[in-house]
Amino acid sequence: MTRFIAKRCLYALVSLFILSVTIFVLIRVTGDPVTLLAAPDAKEADLQAIRVQLGLDRTWPVQYLHFIVGALQGDFGTSLYYRVPAGTLYLQRLPASLQLAAAAMAVSLLIGISIGILAAVNVGRWWDSAGKLIALLGLSMPSFWLGLLLINFFAVYLGWLPTSGRGTAAHMAMPAIALSGYFTAAHMRLTRSSMLDVLGSEYVKLARLKGLPESWVLVKHAFKNALIPVVTFAGINLVLMINVAVVVETVFAWPGIGRLLFEGIEFRDFPVVQTVVLLGGVMVIVANLLVDILYAWIDPRIRL
C-alpha cells in the first residue's frame, strides 16, 4: 500500500512539473507584458527599464527556477498589474470560486438527481419527456446567455434578486443556476440511465417478485446504487466547473479565480497566471491522488 501511495505521489509531482513548465512557456511565448504596462508611446528604453525592474530580462530557465524555488517557500511572485503578492490574490479569490462551485454543484445534483429519478421511474411517460427537455435546455444554452436572461428577468424586470457581485445568498442564486446548467443536464441523464440499469437488475426483479412494496425497492436499493456513478462523475465535474466558471464570473462580476486568470492572461501578468494555474493544478492533481488512493484502499485489485 505504501509503495502504491509513493508511486502515485511521484506521478502527481511529474504531472505538476509538466503543467508548470507548459504554462510557464505558453505565457511567455504569447507576448510581452511590459508593452501593456507602460504608456502606449513609451520609448524602448523605458520598456527595458521596466523589464529589468520586474526581472523579465533574465533567461527563461533562470526565471523558472526562481519561480519554483519561491513557490516552494510560499512566494509566488508579485502581480505585475496589482502589485500585490500573487499568492495572496489567489487565496483571496479562491473562496468565492469554491463557494460558487459548491452552490452550483448542489443545485445541479439536487435538480439533476430528482428529475433523473422521476424520469427513470416514469420512463416513456410525461416526466421522462419533461426531464429530457430540461436536460436539453441545460446542455444547449451557453451559460452567458442564460446568465444575462436571468439578470434581465429576475433582477431588472422583477427586481427580486440583486444583479451581480458577491454578498448574500441572494447574490449567489443566479450565478449558481447559470453555472449549473450544463451539469444539471449531465447529472440528470446519468441518474436516469443509472437508475434504469438498477431498476432492471436481478436484485430489484427479485424484490418485486417477492412482493415488496415499490417504494421500499426504490429507496432501499435502487436509489443508493444508482447514485454511485453519479457521485463519481460529479466529483470530476467539480473541477470542470471551476474551470469554466470564468464566463459566469464575468457576467455576474463574481470575484473568482476564473476571472483573475482571464484578466491575468489579457495583461500578461506572468506571476498571476503561473500561480493560478499551478495552484489550481495542485488542487486537481491532489484531488485525483486522494480519489485514487481511496479506490485502491477499497478495492485492492486496483493497486496493480
Added chain:
Amino acid sequence: MRLNRRPLLTALTVVLALTLTAPAPRPEAAPAGTVTYAVHITIAPAWFDPADNPGQITPFLIQYALHDAMIKPMPQGMTTPSLAESWSASKDGRVYEFVLRKNVVFHNGDPMTAEDVKFSFERYRGAAAKLLKEKVEAVTIVDPHRVRFHLKQPWPDFMGFYGSPATGAGWIVPKKYVEKVGEDGFKKAPIGAGPFKFVGMTPGVEIVLEAHEKYWRKTPKVKRIVMKSVPEGSTRLAMVKRGEAQIAYKTDGPLGEEVKKDPNLQLVYSGGIATWWLQFGEMNDPKSPWHNPKVRLAASYALDRKALSEAETLGASPPTGSIIPREFEWALPVDPLPYDPKKAKQLLAEAGYPNGFDAGTITPIPPYNSFAEAVGGYLGAVGIKVKLQKMERAVMFDKRRKRELAGICLCANGGFGNAVTRIDADIVSTGVHSILKDAEIDKLFEDQSRETDPKKRQALLKQIQQLVVDRAYFAPIYQLQWPNAVSKTMKVSGMGLIPTFYYTGPFEDIELR
C-alpha cells in the same frame, strides 16, 4: 460696592465686535449619501500612486478622487491651478516658481508643504520620468509654501508635462507618510490631498472611499463612494436600472439606446481625448496603392463619420479631420471630410483603380471589432476590399510598436499632452507608433523644439499639422466619447464636466438629489 460697568461694557463690545466681524462659518452641510459606480475595468492598486502613472488616462478614474495636483484640468480649464495657487516663469524660461495654497491638508491631517512637492517630483518614475529628470536640474524650497524648479535649459514644454495629467509628477503625496509606511504600504493604504480618502479595497472587486471634509476647495457633498468592477456592460446597465449603482461607465451601442428609453436614467457623454483614425501600413511602399495620396483621400471620403459615431457611441463622438484633439494646446482644428462615396470612387479611378482593389486586412485596437467591421463596410462600398483581422491586445500592441501591422490599422491615441506630444508619437519619423517618413515635417518639428517664441512655435506646429492634412497621411475619424448611464437620483454626476475627460470629476461636486 457698585459694580464697575466699564470693564463689562468693554468686554461686551469686544465680544460683539468679534462675533460680528468673525468669518462666517462654512454654511456647507455635512457630506451625505453613498454613490456607487459600476466601472468597466478592474481597478489596479498601482493607480493609487501617481508616481507610477503610465501616461494613460485610466489611473485618473481614481486619482481625481484620492489625490490632487498642482495644476490639473477642471471644468474651468485644462490648466486650472489647484494645489498651486499661482505659478510664474522667469524671463529666461529656466526657473518656474509655484506658490502653494496654504490651507491644504492631507487625509491624515498633515498639512501640505513645499517638502511634499519636492518629494513627489523626485520619486516620480512613470511616463516621461526620464525626460523630466533630464530637463530639471534641481527643485528648491524657498519657503514652506514656495517651490522653484530650475531647468538646465529653457524648456517651453515643462508645464505641458508637469502641469498636466501627462505625468504624475505634479500630483502631490505626503512625504512623511510615504517614508513611514514605504512603497508597498502606500499602495495598500494610500493618503493624498484629494477630496476623498481611501477606506478599503478588495482587489479586482471594489474600492470604498470616504469624503475628506477638510478638502481645500470645498467639503464634498457625498459621504461615501463605492467603485465596483463590473466587466460586462449589460450587467452595469442592469445595476443602474435596479438602483444598485448610480453611475455606470461606458454603456455604448444598444445599452445606450436603452438608457435613453429609461425614464429613470440619463445618458451623459464623456471623454474626447482619444482620437481614432485609419493608418495605412503600406503607404511607404511604392508598389502599394496606398502610396498614392489620392487613394488615401478616397478612403477618407468613403467614411460616413456621423453614422459611425451613431452606431458606436450614439452620436456622442464628434467627427474630426485631425488626429490631434482640437482641445489640445497648439492643435490645429481641422474639419472632417464629408461623406462622399462618389468622390471616393472618382479619386480611385484617377489613381488607376477604377474597380477598387484588395487592401488586405483592417486591424482595430482591441476590442473595437464592430467599429472596424463598420469601417470595412464603407471601404468595401467604394471598392476597397478589406477583411477584419482580430488580434489579441498584447499581440496587437507589440506589432504596432514594431511597425509589423500590414494593411490598414484602425488606430488611436488617447494619451494626455498637447499637439507636440501627439506629433512626437504618431507623426515624426522617430515616433513610437509613427510610420511616416517625411523629412520636411521632421525638420519643422526639430525647429519648433528649439523655438522659444510661442508665436513662432505655434506657426511651426500649425504648419506641420497642415502638411499632414494636405498630404492625406491619415484618414481621421472621430474623437471618441462614451455614453454613460447616470441615475436621475444624481443631481451632479460629474460626468462630462471636465473637457475630454472620460471619468467623473471633480469629485467634490458630485451630489445626490
Added chain:
Amino acid sequence: MRASTIPFGWSPAWHRVRARTRGAPLVPLTIIGVVLAAALFADVLAPFDPEIGNLRHRHRPPAWVAGGDSSHLLGTDHLGRDILTRLLYGARISLIVGFTAAIVAGAIGTAVGIVSGYFGRWIDQVIMRVVDAWLALPAVSFAIFLAVLLGPSEKNIVIILAGVFWTRYARVIRGEVLSLKEREYVRLAIVAGCGKWTIMRRHILPNVINTSIVLSTLIVGVVIVAEAALSFLGVGVPPPKPAWGLMLADGKEGMMAGYWWVTLFPGLAIMLVVLAANLLGDWLRVKLDPQLRQL
C-alpha cells in the same frame, strides 16, 4: 420478416439494414437534414451578404413585428446584417467546426486511449500523467493561448476545441480497453501470436468505435456551445464570420435594449442542433450497445 412481406427482388442483406434502422429517429435526422441543406445551399437561399450590412438598417425587427419589413424576415443585427442570411451561412460554420472538432478530438482521443489501455504499465502511466496535466490546465486559458499563438480563424478554433476535448475520449476509451483486454477473443488472439497493432486494429478498435461514435454525438453539442462561450470571451471564431455562437455573443447587449431577435434565433438554432445530436446519440447508444449507458 415473413416471406410474404418481402417485396419482390429485395435481397436479404437489405432486410438486415432495414431491421437495423427501424425506428430511426425522425426528429433529429430531419433537423440535421435541414441544417445540412442550409449549409450546402446557403449561397442560393440567402437573400443578403452575411458579412456586410447597411448601418442605416441597424436593429430592424423581424417581418411580423411592427417596424420590420419582409426583406429582412428575421430582422437585422447591430451592423445592419440580415439575420436569416447569417443563420444560413452560420450553419456551415457550426457544422464544420462542431463535427470536425468532435471527429478530430475523437480520433486523437480514441487512438491515445487504445494505446494507453492496451499497452498498460509505464506507457499507460506516462500518457495518463500527461492527460492529468492537460485536464488540470484550465481549458479557457489553453484556448486563449492557442488563439494568441495561432491567431483566430475557423481552422484554429477546430484545433483549439479538439485540443480541449480529446482527453474526454482518452479516459473513457482507455477504461473500455482495459476491460476488453481480458475478453476471451483478445486473449486467444494474443496466444495465437497476432501482432500488437493487428490486435488493436482488428479486435479492440471495432469494439470501442461504438463508444467513440456515441460520445461524439454528445461532444458535438458541447463543442457548439463551447464555441459560443469562447466567442463571448473574445477568442472564438473571428468576426465578421456568422458563427451562431458569435452571433449570440455579439447580440447580448441588444437583449437589454429589447432587440430580442438578435440572440433568440441563433440561440434556437444552437438548441435545435444540440437536441438533434443528443437524440441521435441516444438512439445510437441503444442500437449499438446498451452497455454504453455510462455516457
